[in-house]
Amino acid sequence: VTDLENCLRRDLNKIAERVTExxxxxxxxxxxxxxxxxxxxxxxxxxxxxxxxIAGVSLAAHTGQAxxxxxxxxxxLYYVTVTESTDLQERTSLVATVHDSVNGAVLARxxxxxxxxxxxxxxxxxxxxxxxxxxxxxxxxxxRVAPDGRSMQLxxxxxxxxxxxxxxxxxxxxxxxxTTLAITASGACNSPQTCFYDxxxxxxxxxxxxxxxxxxxxxxxxxxxxxxVGWAGNDHVVFGxxxxxxxxxxxxxxxxxSLHAARVLPVSSSPGNAISSLPLxxxxxxxxxxxxxxxxxxxxxxxxxxxxxxxxxxxRVLDSTPWIxxxxxxxxxxxxxxxxxxxxxxxxxxxxxxxxxxGKFTRLPGKAxxxxxxxx
Amino acid sequence: MADEVSRRGGGAAxxxxxxxxxxxxxxVRLALLMVGDVATAEDxxxxxxxxxxxxxxxxxxxxxGLAYVRSSVLNGCRxxxxxxxxxxxxxxxxxxxxxxxxxxxxAADDRSEVAALRLLPRRQREVLVLRYYLDLDVAEIAATLxxxxxxxxxxxxxxxxxxxxxxxxxxx
Numbered sequence: 382v383t384d385l386e387n388c389l390r391r392d393l394n395k396i397a398e399r400v401t402e403x404x405x406x407x408x409x410x411x412x413x414x415x416x417x418x419x420x421x422x423x424x425x426x427x428x429x430x431x432x433x434x435i436a437g438v439s440l441a442a443h444t445g446q447a448x449x450x451x452x453x454x455x456x457x458l459y460y461v462t463v464t465e466s467t468d469l470q471e472r473t474s475l476v477a478t479v480h481d482s483v484n485g486a487v488l489a490r491x492x493x494x495x496x497x498x499x500x501x502x503x504x505x506x507x508x509x510x511x512x513x514x515x516x517x518x519x520x521x522x523x524x525r526v527a528p529d530g531r532s533m534q535l536x537x538x539x540x541x542x543x544x545x546x547x548x549x550x551x552x553x554x555x556x557x558x559x560t561t562l563a564i565t566a567s568g569a570c571n572s573p574q575t576c577f578y579d580x581x582x583x584x585x586x587x588x589x590x591x592x593x594x595x596x597x598x599x600x601x602x603x604x605x606x607x608x609x610v611g612w613a614g615n616d617h618v619v620f621g622x623x624x625x626x627x628x629x630x631x632x633x634x635x636x637x638x639s640l641h642a643a644r645v646l647p648v649s650s651s652p653g654n655a656i657s658s659l660p661l662x663x664x665x666x667x668x669x670x671x672x673x674x675x676x677x678x679x680x681x682x683x684x685x686x687x688x689x690x691x692x693x694x695x696x697r698v699l700d701s702t703p704w705i706x707x708x709x710x711x712x713x714x715x716x717x718x719x720x721x722x723x724x725x726x727x728x729x730x731x732x733x734x735x736x737x738x739x740g741k742f743t744r745l746p747g748k749a750x751x752x753x754x755x756x757x
Numbered sequence: 758m759a760d761e762v763s764r765r766g767g768g769a770a771x772x773x774x775x776x777x778x779x780x781x782x783x784x785v786r787l788a789l790l791m792v793g794d795v796a797t798a799e800d801x802x803x804x805x806x807x808x809x810x811x812x813x814x815x816x817x818x819x820x821x822g823l824a825y826v827r828s829s830v831l832n833g834c835r836x837x838x839x840x841x842x843x844x845x846x847x848x849x850x851x852x853x854x855x856x857x858x859x860x861x862x863x864a865a866d867d868r869s870e871v872a873a874l875r876l877l878p879r880r881q882r883e884v885l886v887l888r889y890y891l892d893l894d895v896a897e898i899a900a901t902l903x904x905x906x907x908x909x910x911x912x913x914x915x916x917x918x919x920x921x922x923x924x925x926x927x928x929x
Contacts, residue, residue, distance in 0.1 A: 385921055386889060393890040397786035400795055405785055408803055505905065551907050567906070608907045 453738055455721025456482050457757040459530035462734075463506050463515050464753045475504075475517060478747075479530045482725075482736070482757070485745030488530040493522065504754040507562075508555040509720075513756055514562055516553045521562075523586070540564075540584045541591050552609035552620070557664070560587055563618045563632070565610040579607040579640060581620060583632045592637035594630065607640075608656075613666035619646070619690075627656070629666055629690070647693030661719055666690055670699070670723040672716045683716050685723045699723040700740055702730075717755040727755045769813035776822050777806055783891070784830050790874075790886050791834035801837065805829035827891075827901045831883055838879070873923045880904075881916035888913055 463477050475493040480486065493515075505516045506524075513524040519542065525534045540562075552565040564582040581594040610620040613629065620643070621627035628643035648669060649656075661670035669690050672683045687696040700723065702714035714730035726737040734755075735744045781802065788798035809826045874882050880902070887898045899906040 383917075385917060385924075389885065389920070390889040393790060393886065397790060397890060400782065400786050400789055400798075402782055404795075405782065406796070406799055551905065 453725070456725050456738070457509070457720050458482060459488060459526070460718070460727055460755055460757050461506060461508075461513050461524065461526065462747070462753060462755045463504050465504065477515065477524055477533065477535060479526055479533060480745070480747075481530070485734075485736075485747060487746075489526070489533050491533055491535050493517075493535060505550065505553045506754045506756040507553045508559070508756055509557075510559065512555065512559045514553060514555050515754075516550055516564075519550065538586075538589075540582065540589070542566075542582070551607050552611075554610045554612055554618070556612045556615045558615050561585055561615065563610045563612060563620075565607045565620050567607060581607070581610070581618070581630070581632075581637075581640060583618075583637070592632070592635075594632075594637045594640045594642070596640040611662045611669075613662040614664035617666055619662050619666065619669065621646075621649075621656075627669070627690075646690050648688055648690060649693070661722060662690070668696065670719055672719075683714065685716065685719065685726060687723065700726060700737055702726075702728055702737065718757050720757040725757070727757065729753065729755075769810065772822060773806065773810050773813060776809070776826060780823060780826070781806075784826065787827070787886065787891060788830050788834055790890060791831065791883070792837050793875075797837055801833035802830055804833050824897070824900045827887075831901065835879065873920050876923060877916055877919055881912050881919065884909055884912045885916045885920075 459479050459482055461477060461479050463475065465475050477491050477493070478487055479489040481488055507514050508524070511526050511528060513526065515522040515524055521538055521540065523534075523536050523538055527533065550564060550566050552563075554563045555561075556563070562582075562584045564584065566580045566582065567578060579596050582591055583594075584591045608621050610618055613619055616633040617629055617631050619627055619629050626649040627646045628640075629646055630640070630643035646669075648671075656671055656673055662668070667690055669688045670685065671688065672685050683702045685699045685701070687699055688694065689696055702716065714728045714735075717727040717729055719726055724739060728735050728737055728742070733744060734747050735742050737743075784802045784805065785795075785798050788801045789795055792798055792801065805826050808829050809822060813822070874885060877885070883902060884898055887893045887901060893901065895906045895909045898909045902909070904912075
């Protein structure tokens with residue numbers, strides 16, 4: 382714990398303690414919500430929204446529009462967003478949407494049926510081509526998109542988690558051939574003061590067979606150090622990330638084992654250059670495309686870099702996220718996904734969603750929601 | 758509040774009442790640190806508990822009620838900032854700049870770490886307040902903000918680095 386942390390803790394408490402039980406005003410009696418015009422109109426508005434969506438989908442289906450041809454080299458035909466939203470009755474739901482990569486137009490949309498989104502859930506989507514995997518907490522869904530992007534199938538599946546409880550997902554990645562899922566997670570056993578795990582699950586999506594690599598970490602401070610995961614070809618994974626080094630592990634064997642079997646790569650986070658995502662690794666594991674955070678505070682930008690896995694050196698900086706002014710507040714952007722070796726980038730900038738192509742930012746329709754994930 | 762929830766009846770009412778009794782003060786303080794104004798903080802927290810009461814049966818686990826109401830409080834604080842930003846844009850002369858008012862806690866001491874929090878992006882501010890005021894661990898912050906634990910770690914690191922940088926500049 383640093384002096385800065387101590388001072389921050391002390392000052393926050395000092396200010397918070399200005400509010401006491403006695404100083405808080407009595408609760409206000411609110412006018413019944415149903416009497417508000419907006420409340421009366423809410424069901425009508427909800428119905429109108431549903432009708433509009435159905436009409437839009439029907440119209441799109443009738444016109445049979447295919448995605449606009451991707452004119453830029455390496456730009457995938459579509460991207461998929463998964464967004465948690467709240468309706469007028471404040472019920473949360475999860476929606477997957479396929480968008481045209483060129484203009485962001487909605488090609489297909491589907492709800493996750495019967496999926497209660499708990500506050501503790503968070504989203505990740507991985508994949509590419511026609512197959513994506515969505516994780517919502519420990520709930521997993523397979524999402525198959527038609528080649529033209531105009532329809533999708535969404536189905537839940539489960540894997541044998543180990544250890545069985547208290548796991549927190551850190552990263553999810555689908556292998557390049559779409560047959561195997563790599564999941565990094567951390568967990569605590571029954572005595573969380575003494576026992577923590579970092580775990581890598583390798584799951585065959587065709588047979589359901591799972592192999593596990595794990596290691597015990599020494600303290601809660603080290604938990605989640607395993608971070609993100611990415612594939613190098615179909616036999617190796619690279620894992621690590623925030624505040625740690627990256628490691629390469631051969632997962633082609635029939636059994637799991639210890640995470641210590643992984644080879645540590647000379648690519649690591651450093652102050653002012655923190656690894657924030659690990660999306661792409663070349664099949665021979667020689668080159669890694671990742672995003673790092675340069676600087677800090679409101680001026681922070683994420684740089685998309687091509688790095689040598691052998692030397693740990695930056696081969697080149699492909700791009701940097703823009704710095705966007707939203708509601709008079711400068712906002713840095715967060716990278717959701719890379720495509721074509723980092724040439725095309727999906728970004729969320731506060732509530733603005735967009736695409737970055739060789740330094741050119743294009744705002745796409747829709748908003749970057751607070752709980753949202755996206756993948757090419 | 759207790760009357761209100763008991764009128765609606767059921768185990769939900771009792772659970773919400775318990776949460777209210779045990780965490781109301783702490784949540785008002787949390788909201789204060791985010792919006793810098795006691796009255797607004799009280800409104801935000803009352804809204805959050807009303808939302809919890811309405812949405813109780815949609816919770817996956819009753820034990821997640823506290824995480825839910827914390828998230829609601831933070832959502833409410835974000836809405837306050839958004840509304841203020843929009844109002845400033847359209848009628849700046851009508852909007853009192855809360856963060857500069859005399860009783861605004863966050864600006865009470867511009868040399869403090871807390872005042873410097875105002876300079877951080879929203880997400881970093883939230884993570885640092887949850888970490889260093891509520892003493893939540895990474896998993897709890899992730900649950901509250903609905904982000905990945907790895908994102909919590911990186912955001913906290915960036916936030917602290919930004920604060921440190923702010924002080925280095927201030928010292929120069």
